[in-house]
Amino acid sequence: MRTLIDESQLDDGVSKLAKEIDSNYGGRPITVVAVMTGSLVLFADLIRRLSMPQRVGVIHASSYRGGTQAGKLEIDSKMLIDVQNRDVLLVDDIYDTGATLTKLSAAIAEMGASSVSTAVLLKKLRPKQIGPKPDFVAFEIPDEFVVGYGLDYLDMYRNLPFIGVLEPDEIEATARQ
């Protein structure tokens, strides 16, 4: 596996992301929502660096079941807290095709949120992204399949403390396990 972003770069990137979000909201309370499962490591690090009062919730969205290509997006909001009349910040690990955050933002707006913004650790530089770009981005990365710091391949590698690029032989080996 090739390291793309190491632990210390991640630490700096998350701090910078938190500063940008803080200065944008200027102390106003927000409802910060983790897009599960990929955002769980970023989310834990990010919310502890934000200074405004926060309500904290989670929503589940999944479209990469079983591979490196997006399939049908499934959203499960059973565990989500009330977002009506709240300023919501959706936090996700990666903006790739853009489908997940675009559809989730629309779903949260539909639930009656006053505003919906988005923050991601990674934004892929690739053609054919849909919807508005994320409001807050820590790193722009090349169009390669990455794992670690919450990101998975077949539910593996989320625990790695760095962002790595899986080589084709590792993709095959993981799929065989």
Ligand SMILES: O=P(O)(O)OC[C@H]1O[C@H](OP(=O)(O)OP(=O)(O)O)[C@H](O)[C@@H]1O
């Ligand atoms: O911009 P997109 O092309 O929509 O891709 C981004 C989404 O894909 C991943 O989720 P995934 O569906 O793999 O579920 P997971 O979070 O449970 O890993 C990732 O965590 C983002 O939510």
Ligand code: HPA
């Ligand atoms: O590059 C990726 N890695 C892991 N999960 C993802 N979901 C969208 N893109 C990616």
